[in-house]
Amino acid sequence: MTIPEPRNGMSLVPAADAKATKKEFTSDQEVRWCPGCGDYAILAAMQSFLPELGLRRENVVCISGIGCAARFPYYLNTYGMHSIHGRAPAIATGLATSRPDLSVWVVGGDGDFMSIGGNHLIHALRRNVNLKLLMFNNRIYGLTKGQYSPTSEVGKLTKSTPYGSIDFPFNPVSLALGAEATFVARTIDSDRKHLTSVLRAAAEHRGAAFVEILQNCDIFNDGAFDLLKKPETRDTAVVRLEHGQPVRFGVDGQKGVRLSPQGGLDVVDVAAVGEDALLVHDAHAPEPATAFMLSRLGNVDDGVTPVGVLRSVERPTYDDQVRRQIDDAVATSGPGDLAALLASGDTWTIS
Amino acid sequence: MGVRGVSKEVRQKDRVIIRFAGDSGDGMQLTGDRFTSETAELGNDLSTLPDFPAEIRAPAGTLPGVSAFQLHFADHDVMTPGDRPDVLVAMNPAALKANIGDLPAGADVIVNTDEFTPRALAKVGYAANPLEDDSLSAYQVHAIPLTSLTVKALETFEISRKDAERAKNMFALGLLSWLYHRPVESTLAFLQRKFAAAPELARANVTASNAGWNFGETTEAFTVRYEVKPAVMPPGLYRNITGNIALAYGLIASSQRSGLPLFLGSYPITPASDILHELSKHKRFGVRTFQAEDEIAGVGAALGAAFGGAIGVTTTSGPGVDLKSETIGLAVTLELPLVVCDIQRAGPSTGMPTKAEQSDLLLAMFGRHGEAPVPIVAPLSPSDCFDAAIEAVRIALKYRTPVFLLSDAYLANGSEPWLLPDVASLPDLRVEFATEPNHTKADGTAEFWPYLRDPETLARPWAVPGTAGLEHRVGGIEKADGSGNISYDPSNHDTMVRLRQAKIDGIVRDIPPLAVDDPTGDAEVLVLGWGSTYGPIGAAVRLVRESGAKVAQAHLRHLNPLPANTGDVLRAYRRVLIPEMNLGQLALLIRARYLVDAISYTQVRGMPFKSDELVDALRDVIDT
Ligand code: SF4
Numbered sequence: 001m002t003i004p005e006p007r008n009g010m011s012l013v014p015a016a017d018a019k020a021t022k023k024e025f026t027s028d029q030e031v032r033w034c035p036g037c038g039d040y041a042i043l044a045a046m047q048s049f050l051p052e053l054g055l056r057r058e059n060v061v062c063i064s065g066i067g068c069a070a071r072f073p074y075y076l077n078t079y080g081m082h083s084i085h086g087r088a089p090a091i092a093t094g095l096a097t098s099r100p101d102l103s104v105w106v107v108g109g110d111g112d113f114m115s116i117g118g119n120h121l122i123h124a125l126r127r128n129v130n131l132k133l134l135m136f137n138n139r140i141y142g143l144t145k146g147q148y149s150p151t152s153e154v155g156k157l158t159k160s161t162p163y164g165s166i167d168f169p170f171n172p173v174s175l176a177l178g179a180e181a182t183f184v185a186r187t188i189d190s191d192r193k194h195l196t197s198v199l200r201a202a203a204e205h206r207g208a209a210f211v212e213i214l215q216n217c218d219i220f221n222d223g224a225f226d227l228l229k230k231p232e233t234r235d236t237a238v239v240r241l242e243h244g245q246p247v248r249f250g251v252d253g254q255k256g257v258r259l260s261p262q263g264g265l266d267v268v269d270v271a272a273v274g275e276d277a278l279l280v281h282d283a284h285a286p287e288p289a290t291a292f293m294l295s296r297l298g299n300v301d302d303g304v305t306p307v308g309v310l311r312s313v314e315r316p317t318y319d320d321q322v323r324r325q326i327d328d329a330v331a332t333s334g335p336g337d338l339a340a341l342l343a344s345g346d347t348w349t350i351s
Numbered sequence: 352m353g354v355r356g357v358s359k360e361v362r363q364k365d366r367v368i369i370r371f372a373g374d375s376g377d378g379m380q381l382t383g384d385r386f387t388s389e390t391a392e393l394g395n396d397l398s399t400l401p402d403f404p405a406e407i408r409a410p411a412g413t414l415p416g417v418s419a420f421q422l423h424f425a426d427h428d429v430m431t432p433g434d435r436p437d438v439l440v441a442m443n444p445a446a447l448k449a450n451i452g453d454l455p456a457g458a459d460v461i462v463n464t465d466e467f468t469p470r471a472l473a474k475v476g477y478a479a480n481p482l483e484d485d486s487l488s489a490y491q492v493h494a495i496p497l498t499s500l501t502v503k504a505l506e507t508f509e510i511s512r513k514d515a516e517r518a519k520n521m522f523a524l525g526l527l528s529w530l531y532h533r534p535v536e537s538t539l540a541f542l543q544r545k546f547a548a549a550p551e552l553a554r555a556n557v558t559a560s561n562a563g564w565n566f567g568e569t570t571e572a573f574t575v576r577y578e579v580k581p582a583v584m585p586p587g588l589y590r591n592i593t594g595n596i597a598l599a600y601g602l603i604a605s606s607q608r609s610g611l612p613l614f615l616g617s618y619p620i621t622p623a624s625d626i627l628h629e630l631s632k633h634k635r636f637g638v639r640t641f642q643a644e645d646e647i648a649g650v651g652a653a654l655g656a657a658f659g660g661a662i663g664v665t666t667t668s669g670p671g672v673d674l675k676s677e678t679i680g681l682a683v684t685l686e687l688p689l690v691v692c693d694i695q696r697a698g699p700s701t702g703m704p705t706k707a708e709q710s711d712l713l714l715a716m717f718g719r720h721g722e723a724p725v726p727i728v729a730p731l732s733p734s735d736c737f738d739a740a741i742e743a744v745r746i747a748l749k750y751r752t753p754v755f756l757l758s759d760a761y762l763a764n765g766s767e768p769w770l771l772p773d774v775a776s777l778p779d780l781r782v783e784f785a786t787e788p789n790h791t792k793a794d795g796t797a798e799f800w801p802y803l804r805d806p807e808t809l810a811r812p813w814a815v816p817g818t819a820g821l822e823h824r825v826g827g828i829e830k831a832d833g834s835g836n837i838s839y840d841p842s843n844h845d846t847m848v849r850l851r852q853a854k855i856d857g858i859v860r861d862i863p864p865l866a867v868d869d870p871t872g873d874a875e876v877l878v879l880g881w882g883s884t885y886g887p888i889g890a891a892v893r894l895v896r897e898s899g900a901k902v903a904q905a906h907l908r909h910l911n912p913l914p915a916n917t918g919d920v921l922r923a924y925r926r927v928l929i930p931e932m933n934l935g936q937l938a939l940l941i942r943a944r945y946l947v948d949a950i951s952y953t954q955v956r957g958m959p960f961k962s963d964e965l966v967d968a969l970r971d972v973i974d975t
Contacts, residue, residue, distance in 0.1 A: 074824050341636075
């Protein structure tokens with residue numbers, strides 16, 4: 001399949017005449033998250049980062065479902081819709097498919113995207129609609145006051161699981177890769193620089209970009225990502241993936257990741273095997289197998305968590321192809337003629 | 352005159368009802384469609400009723416596997432597909448058994464004797480061959496070995512025996528075309544097109560059709576031919592059209608007349624899928640069709656497209672409406688245009704997917720949590736689906752509201768001749784998007800208030816993304832009157848609930864009054880209907896009047912709001928009868944709204960009313 005131009009996620013979105021400010025992208029609405037919520041950091045990052053894209057503010061749209069994260073559109077001074085629990089990817093698909101001139105962002109939580117809206121998420125990903133899907137994963141239901149979520153660890157004690165949860169959780173990155181996503185990344189709410197770089201890569205990607213943002217809910221699941229954040233543990237926990245670079249982590253990069261002879265990945269001491277033996281991260285690999293293995297390298301609970309862009313490949317987008325079919329039909333047969341359409345098929349005249 | 356010159360008497364008839372019936376694999380729908388085209392071309396008025404099983408290939412030779420197509424044509428105005436067939440074409444014992452009960456005494460029955468084997472007879476519970484005992488003595492039975500005659504006619508063709516046997520429907524069509532003097536040229540041209548890739552099959556099917564015609568001319572099984580003269584119809588260009596195609600065309604016309612792109616979000620479901628199929632062909636009109644992952648995504652995407660300035664449409668049937676309810680509620684509070692086409696079928700749950708019912712009226716009225724009023728428009732005949740679709744889009748665009756279009760399986764698949772409208776005379780549906788701020792802040796700066804309403808229509812401004820200066824957020828949370836900001840203020844909610852209701856109620860000023868057909872002006876009984884019962888009610892009213900009794904008829908196009916004069920109309924009659932294909936849903940609304948003691952007359956057999964039963968129901972009411 002040939003990939004039609006354009007190849008940048010924003011190429012059909014009109015550019016701003018002058019660079020906007022963070023203030024201009026900030027709405028006048030009072031932000032109502034709990035003090036200390038990780039959502040504040042993500043909002044601040046987005047409000048600063050969006051102007052940098054150089055797009056007209058009126059051509060940016062943020063669509064959300066329901067949940068704490070889903071209040072996001074109210075705080076961005078762009079067009080926005082706070083819709084229905086789980087349905088934001090579907091609504092955004094309709095908008096992006098009919099309006100190529102918009103940069104469409106979808107914001108939701110782990111309940112929104114992985115639970116009630118799981119179906120819409122996987123189909124938006126496989127279709128490769130030009131949407132940026134940001135999933136704030138706090139591994140808990142916040143707005144409904146603290147039930148376990150589809151990303152909560154087994155055994156979690158919550159209001160609805162007083163004996164410990166028994167559902168096996170999703171790994172969101174693995175799920176997205178399995179759903180044929182063309183862009184999959186993970187980042188952390190508190191790491192502004194990393195978060196911004198991942199968001200930029202997502203914005204530039206033409207197609208569906210899935211970004212899992214690990215987000216602290218300090219009311220119902222405080223400290224869920226402390227291993228990744230605390231100075232004493234973060235170096236050994238966070239595996240920063242960079243395209244074209246060997247996969248290394250740990251204090252001073254002492255540890256690395258190597259393709260195991262048995263298949264799968266091994267964590268090794270770099271000093272023992274040498275850097276040349278390490279896996280070099282290829283985000284553009286046509287097949288998602290290695291990205292999938294990386295996504296399962298560890299998890300937050302055992303303290304090894306890969307972050308960064310796991311996969312970024314080109315594939316024709318759904319919305320571009322819809323437009324292409326329409327353009328081709330008009331180019332081949334001319335624009336539709338209503339009177340001729342009504343009179344198509346067998347007709348007869350009564351005089 | 353046939354080759355052997357058997358002379359045939361020609362009899363004039365004013366109307367004929369034919370039912371083709373066979374296995375679902377026998378091609379009965381195609382045969383019916385072709386006979387319909389020939390009949391339309393001849394200039395008869397007509398109405399059709401396809402009736403097929405939900406299963407694609409139900410077990411062969413069984414009663415549930417019977418697929419039928421009924422056609423009523425006449426030299427005058429036809430209102431229904433007809434109650435009782437004058438002619439039954441039965442391709443096997445199952446088709447005979449399933450349909451014989453509907454025939455009046457003296458009807459013609461053409462049976463394919465090749466299929467009347469002991470095994471096939473036993474399969475449907477015939478202890479003895481009905482062709483050999485006197486159980487069919489009330490009918491004119493024409494026992495014809497259709498399959499073997501077809502195979503024989505095609506013996507020189509290089510096609511498989513199976514292909515030869517399958518052409519038996521064209522043999523039957525040729526025979527019926529001969530019997531009723533139908534012009535077959537369009538069918539022959541159709542066969543050439545259909546089998547363009549297999550010329551031998553094309554020739555074989557043409558030959559089978561000709562063989563059927565010639566058989567009629569030469570056999571002694573038929574001594575009489577019939578003629579039905581063309582009907583007197585208004586002059587103009589006509590085509591035959593089904594409800595689903597007319598509905599699809601109405602949506603395309605709405606896009607053309609509004610200048611807005613059409614976006615369909617839909618999930619396949621019987622009997623609505625043909626609208627998706629049809630619209631997906633018309634990319635030249637800029638139509639975007641999105642086959643969604645589920646019903647919810649279908650309506651969600653349509654709403655998303657509407658937010659972006661498109662005509663957002665979703666097509667479905669009852670089970671899909673259940674799933675879409677939450678999104679329709681969101682559209683109510685977002686106050687964005689959205690058209691929800693519900694092609695009603697027999698429920699509850701899966702029910703009978705290919706059979707018609709009018710049982711989603713109250714679902715459309717009330718099937719959402721909270722106070723969530725939605726206008727409802729209903730077509731009354733297959734071709735009327737075109738106008739009803741345009742009306743639904745008109746209301747949605749003008750009042751920024753979701754609108755229900757309630758068609759049903761009978762309208763969807765049934766067909767009738769359609770006098771093509773003059774495109775330039777279709778309603779002008781242009782709307783204006785908001786382009787400027789509409790409110791001044793205390794500090795004198797201008798801003799945009801998404802919920803500042805048009806004082807006349809109470810519609811809010813439609814400001815689409817890409818419009819500088821009008822950036823705004825909308826959502827499901829209650830909004831402050833005017834500014835649209837989130838508001839949990841109790842009295843604001845009270846205001847907003849009432850405003851949303853008042854907006855829908857106010858549409859009453861923008862729809863025509865309920866018209867009453869009461870020729871003498873002194874009828875005491877009114878029959879009130881909505882949707883697809885228009886034909887059967889009209890036919891029954893005609894019969895009652897012909898017998899000298901008086902009855903008035905009114906039919907609702909708009910179910911919400913109801914026309915302003917509805918109460919006055921109802922109160923002007925001593926009795927009001929409301930026939931419906933549900934258990935009295937419109938009657939419930941009418942009684943609640945107008946305190947009128949309307950009489951509900953209902954059936955839910957999945958098929959349209961028979962005019963005869965409505966005549967009886969009307970007489971009962973007139974006589975008491
Ligand atoms: S409940 Fe948790 S996620 Fe929700 S706003 Fe409060 S801290 Fe944030």
